[in-house]
């Protein structure tokens with residue numbers, strides 16, 4: 001069982017450009033932890049580092065799981081599915097299982113698959129080709145695929161983007177249900193601050209070289225902070241991109257917590 005995730009002094013650069021710099025924070029088991037920040041802040045880079053898809057130049061990502069293997073589910077930011085993809089929603093979800101198609105899923109795996117599809121309300125269109133599903137239905141299928149291995153940790157990269165408000169809430173309610181029923185720990189990237197307010201237990205605000213962890217009150221209610229972080233980046237202020245001071249009279253130091 002996953003107890004805690006600790007990120008310490010993480011540093012990631014691409015072609016000499018520093019994307020993550022001295023980033024440290026912790027996530028407790030069974031919480032919904034949101035990552036917010038402007039485009040290009042390094043949010044996806046952080047998730048990919050946690051997943052092991054990117055190797056940081058420096059720093060450590062530690063998962064305290066009492067020596068047990070940590071199963072991770074991941075829903076990436078974008079996933080292009082051709083409309084003609086000849087695979088049913090059910091088979092697509094089953095690809096998330098250890099055996100996938102080959103060898104043929106065991107009775108136990110089929111039972112779990114059915115349970116997950118009912119849980120995510122994807123069983124209604126289980127036989128439909130995945131390419132023919134609506135955006136909201138597809139997102140549910142992606143989530144079901146990530147959940148079908150009963151992950152200890154679920155990483156969601158803007159999985160509510162492009163959904164209507166009702167579908168967004170349904171998706172997040174589902175994630176919350178997984179947290180409550182199975183104790184999954186969730187780290188989710190989200191640009192919709194209303195959703196973050198409603199669902200996040202803790203929040204990491206990040207903007208090239210500046211990081212702050214907190215909660216609804218200390219991050220979302222701090223309008224000057226949000227204004228400074230978002231406006232400075234959109235106006236292309238180079239100083240803020242290297243972790244210096246930002247506009248609106250705020251001085252943001254690296255790794256401020």
Ligand SMILES: Nc1ncnc2c1ncn2[C@@H]1O[C@H](COP(=O)(O)OP(=O)(O)OP(=O)(O)O)[C@@H](O)[C@H]1O
Nearest residue numbers: 014015019037038039040041042043044045046077
């Ligand atoms: N593999 C890579 N090679 C080179 N640069 C990369 C690579 N991956 C990401 N970057 C760069 O790192 C920066 C951060 O990208 P990332 O996708 O992590 O940002 P983000 O905060 O998730 O942005 P968004 O909100 O737009 O999705 C960007 O400038 C991006 O171009």
